[in-house]
Amino acid sequence: MTQFNNQIRQIVLLIIIAFLGFLIFKELYLFLPGLLGALTTYILTRNIFFSLVEKRKWKKGLTAGLFIFIFLALIAGPVYYAVILISPRVSTFFAHTDQLLVGIEAMSAQIKKITGQELFNADNITAVKSALTNFIPTFLNSSANILSNLLVMFFVFYYMLSNGRNMEDTVRKFIPLNEDSIAALAQETNHMVKANAIGIPLISIIQGLAAWFGYAIFGIGDALMWGFLTGLFAFFPILGTMMIWVPMVLYMYSQGLTADATKLLIYSLIVTGNVDYLARVTLMKKIGNVHPLITVFGVIVGLQLFGFMGFIFGPLIFSYTIILIKIYANEFVKSYN
DSSP states (O other), X not given: OHHHHHHHHHHHHHHHHHHHHHHHHHHHGGGHHHHHHHXXXXXXXXXXXXIIIIISOOOHHHHHHHHHHHHHXXXXXXXXXXXXXXXXXXXXXXHTHHHHHHHHHHHHHHHHHHHSOOSOOHHHHHHHHHHHHHHHHHHHHHHHHHHHHHHHHHHHHHHHXXXXXXXXXXXXXXXXXXXXXXXXXXXXXXXXXXXXXXXXXXXXXXXXXHHHHHHHHTTOTTHHHHXXXXXXXXXXXXXXXXXXXXXXXXHHHHTTOHHHHHHHHHHIIIIIHHHHHXXXXXXXXXXXXXXXXXXXXXXXXXXHHHGGGHHHHHHHHHHHHHHHHHHHIIIIIHHHO
């Protein structure tokens, strides 16, 4: 009877813990990219940090602060340069929205001429006007969300570094697997995170170079700068590079440069838009021996779950699933045979 009562108490306590955990996760879901970003930076730097602190006797707090400063410089430098470059052009862009609409109409007419399909009609153009009106509030809201996630990332990252050993020991105690299986999970996590953390910047560089090549071919002024911005915006999923080359194509149409605008449109759709997927598949296979299917489907799932950080943690989920199946087979299936 006493054992039964203890089991009931245990179940009730687990239900309460699960419910409270659900409430916490629900309210902090907005900051999930920042938490995952902190985990990523921790995995990338833990070995160096522990070496400096434990072998060279550096102070934990100061060393963690130094790491945050380095990451902040790596992130803030390109972003600041991009803002300086693009701000005047964005102001000009919104000051001449009528020319943009002329470009949309010209592009639609050209596409209809080639394919026979009308891309934009009067209703669509009205919707575009409304979208342009709402763009700045939406952009400011997204910028505030990104900034808040960066703050959360660096805040959590500091405490993860400062308490890294204790944190890892605590997590290891709660994983219901033997030491070999835990080591396999840790190795897979480290392997996948590092492969994606290296691969994603390389892919953005490749996409920026491909875009720069197209801009240079079709006579775009400041082609190198626009290539840099395209590569930078390639970090953003799905529509990242389109935020650069679509307004550029529309501007060219509005200026009557129909032939070059059409060529750039086709080039951007076929080359700039697809080199990302080709590079992702080949580089992930080369850098981390990640199967192309894990890369492709992992990114699709990850973007839905985690936003931008899904580029790293989406494939990791697929890898975890595969390795957990193997662990289950080794630990439990064999024991029944």
